[in-house]
Amino acid sequence: MLEIKDLHAGVDGNEIIKGISLSIKKGEIHAVMGPNGSGKSTLAKILSGHPSYQATSGEILFDGKNLLEMEAEERSLAGIFMGFQYPVEVPGVNNAEFLRMAHNARRVKAGEEEIDPLDFDELLSEKMKTLGMENKYKERNLNDGFSGGEKKKNEILQMAILEPKLSILDETDSGLDIDALRVVSEGVNKLRNENNALILITHYQRLLDYIKPDFVHVLSNGKIVKSGGKGLALELESQGYDWVTTAN
Amino acid sequence: MSDEQNSVSDILEDNTYKYGFTTDVESETFAKGLDEDVIRAISKKKNEPQFMLDFRLKAFEKWKTMKAPEWPNVHYPPIDFQNISYYSAPKQKKVLNSLDEVDPEVMRTFEKLGIPLDEQKKLANVAVDAVFDSVSVATTHKKKLMEVGIIFCSFSEALQEYPELIEEYLGTVVPVGDNYYAALNSAVFTDGSFVYIPPDTISPMEISTYFRINTEETGQFERTLIICAENSYVSYLEGCTAPQFDTNQLHAAVVELITLENAEIKYSTVQNWYAGDKETGKGGIYNFVTKRGKCQGDNSKISWTQVETGSAITWKYPSCLLLGDNTTGEFYSVALTNGHMQADTGTKMIHIGKNTRSSIISKGISADYSSNSYRGQVKVGKNATNARNYSQCDSMLVGDKCSAHTFPYIETANSSVQVEHEAATSKISEEQLFYFESRGISRENAIEAVISGFCKEVFKQLPMEFAVEAQKLLTLKLEDSVG
Known part of the structure; x- marks a missing residue:
């Protein structure tokens, strides 16, 4: 690879x-x-x-x-x-909206239609549940005011969305x-597969x-x-x- | 609707200044220079009533005793007012019976700008008054508005048809000698828009004026007067572009708004005048504008929203006189400067009545070598018990050669008043953009997201399609400046 x-x-x-x-x-x-x-x-x-x-x-x-x-x-x-x-912290840009932009960039690249905020929210909720993450990651702005641990968890959430x-x-x-180390590591392990x-x-x-x-x-x-x-x-x-x- | 939206995005897809073309129309232009005879000639040309000529001459007398303001944080060589032509109009047949008689070149100009005027293509939900150099060339949807009693026409036409309304209100918000450029405007203005919303009427559509400067050495001095009677509401939008010249053109407009009891006017501007050459700073519009609203009746409200993205120099402070009790004034502003642009903009909120409220949200974005100043005054009179003001002024810097300044002035003569002021400065950084890019998001979308996040509170005040347009405009202007 x-x-x-x-x-x-x-x-x-x-x-x-x-x-x-x-x-x-x-x-x-x-x-x-x-x-x-x-x-x-x-x-x-x-x-x-x-x-x-x-x-x-x-x-x-x-x-x-x-x-x-x-x-x-x-x-x-x-x-x-x-x-x-x-x-990096990006004030003013909602975290969920950022994740949707990143996800949609991939969809567009694959020739698929962009996903709307409602459908994306469903996808995001599912991923967050798998990773055991709280709702605040949807509501807050991108890394804005996040603690060190929250930022790292948010990286893993992005990884989960981007596959x-x-x-x-x-x-x-x-x-x-x-x-936090345990949550992050468990997240990474869940996202692993043979591919x-x-x-x-x-x-x-x-x-x-x-x-x-x-x-x-x-x-x-x-x-x-x-x-x-x-x-x-x-x-x-x-x-x-x-x-x-x-x-x- | 889809046609119109396409045209908006079409004109935005290139980030060079797309409106920089000139239109070749035969026009009638006065010789350069300014004296009493020129003013009399303008008035005569427009067949004005005597009170109007008197108003102009009084303003001219005042202006001659005044000096150009030196306090703004902008720098430019003195303007030679004798080197400007004060009247330029596309030549046309005597009286226009319909839009078909407007010079097709002029119609095409507006179409190119995304503002189709002819009956088949006109914007479905927006009535437009198109002002080309010194005169209004077309006003759409007049009949439909007239059905509910709304008067929307060019200022010249209003002077012929409704002189009593003009005589009653003109100059009551911005007196002839208010300031140097307002006095000049009062003396020489040639056209503009007039709106009257009768009592108990909600305007069924957005009303807008689109200004276009075409001739190189003409100043544009337009006058807008909007009166919103008891229990009425109107949302008004103004847009502006100009061709690309190496010389500077002067735009000195005056806008007056009046709300009677329980009335509300929402006034939005997307200003994209030619800003001059990005590298050399040569050319561009001097945008010296006086905008003021008077909340005359109790419980009335005036809200200014502006997105300022153009002009070599911007000098404007859309303000509210909160005269009636329980009146509300709002100012939402995004001012972007790049290249060598200079902006000194802000607002004045004058609290006179009891329980008056004002809020100010100002977002300044500076890039390249530009200078961006917010200047705001909150003044509370001694009878304005329980007046409240909230001000928030945020600046965003792009690069390290630009500057941002904030000048708040607060004066209160009443102890029951609450005034809050917040200010913050942030930066759009290469690291932020790299973060987006490393997630597969294009640079353009990244800038758009960061800027629209910064300007969110202002954009949500704009009518939907203009919010989209404003956001795109800002992104395009900043793309070359970041990094």
Whole structure:
């Protein structure tokens, strides 16, 4: 599904990612771990098409298409979802209406008719029930005044509505208390199936207690220095990042 | 209805200024310059009653002693009033018996603007008075309105047919010497619209005037007078465009509204005059307008809604004189400036009667190099017991080279008064737009959502189809400015 080949990338001419290759198949969960400044978030930004980040060489193929040539909007419509570390607040725009716009953009792309607010409300209520989310997520404005945990839950709600093929969750666990972490993780687990894939970008292993990865990659100084199974995360937890970064 | 709606979206689908064309019609234009003879000539040309000429001459005398206001937060070279022509009219046969006799070029101009005037295509639920340069060229739905006793016609026609109404009300809200541009208008205005709603009448349709400046060196000085008698209601809409010239054109209008007991006037404006070149700031309209409503009768209400998206310079403060007891004044405004535009706009709410209420919602959006100022005055007289005012002034900045200013003035001479003022500034950011885009939502739809969210409280005051138009207009104007 996703093929990253010798990717070099950065921001404002500073190279942060220095040659990453990664292959992800449908149904898989990959965890990308690493210390601060290792390039984890830059990888997420590059995958989502953030305009401030540029790939300098290498290739990313998504379902065989050259991802680096696609705008953020096209990437989303092609089935990529980015769960932001710091979702932006948009006062004045109702959350439910925002979700409907996003949902309708997909329908239009698929040549279907746009869904009206009433029918969408039904769909939204159903998704929210599955995720155990309260009604306030419909009524409030997009992330406006949301707590850190509420913002992350709202990201998962968007993921549920958009049904992406590949989701990249950037530090979704940061700033969450244990209850919020559980709700978010359970949500993510419910949205999993054999046709979609997940990249979890995280500093800590605790998220991986809730969402079990098939593969763990350790990033250091812009490169993958170690890859392994779930056990690798536990080893990191007990021995610290120095264990892999200095061994390199 | 679908035809008309198409035309609205058609004219909006391009984000360059689409109304910048000129129409080649044979017109009769006075030589440039202003003196008493020019005023006498205008009055004679229009075959006006003596009181009208006296009114003009009195205004002219006042104007000569006055100076252009220097307090607004706008900058422009002094205007040479001798370099403007004060009368320009498309040449036509003597008396028009029907719309068929209007110059087809003029009809086509309005059609191009999305305002079809001929009988087959005219807007079904809106009566339109079309003003081309200095004169009204066509008024639709007159008969239908007349059936319920509503008078809707050009100002010139009203002077011939209903001089007693004009003599009674003209200048009672905006006196001839009120301010520099109002005095000039009172001296030289050439046409405009007149509306009279008789007692106990709810207007069966929206009434509107569409202004078009065509000639390069003509000033447009129109006059609107709306009188809403006891227990009556009217919703009125005004729209404006002008061709693209490198020189500046002056638009100095005066609008007067009067409500008698229990009456209500809702006045909405979507202003899209040519704003000048986006890069150089060259050309564009100077929009110096005086709009004021007088709630004369008890329990009456006047509501101004404006969406200001054009003009090189905007200087206008639609205001309410709350004279009667229990009267209400409202001001809802969205003012967008981009390119090198300058706007100094706001309102005055003058509370005189008891239990008078006013509310002010102002939304300023500034982009590029523009400057956007809100200036509002709330004044409560000593007899205005229990008067209430609520003001909310929000600014949104797009980019970092523009500016937004708020100048609230509050004066109260009565201790039982409650006045509230709130202000906030926000930004439309690249991160917000990226968030929308990363959800598959186009940049255009994202801007539209953020802007309409910001302007929600104002847009909901506009008649439905104009709210849609206003929203699209703002989005198109901002698309190039964000990011």
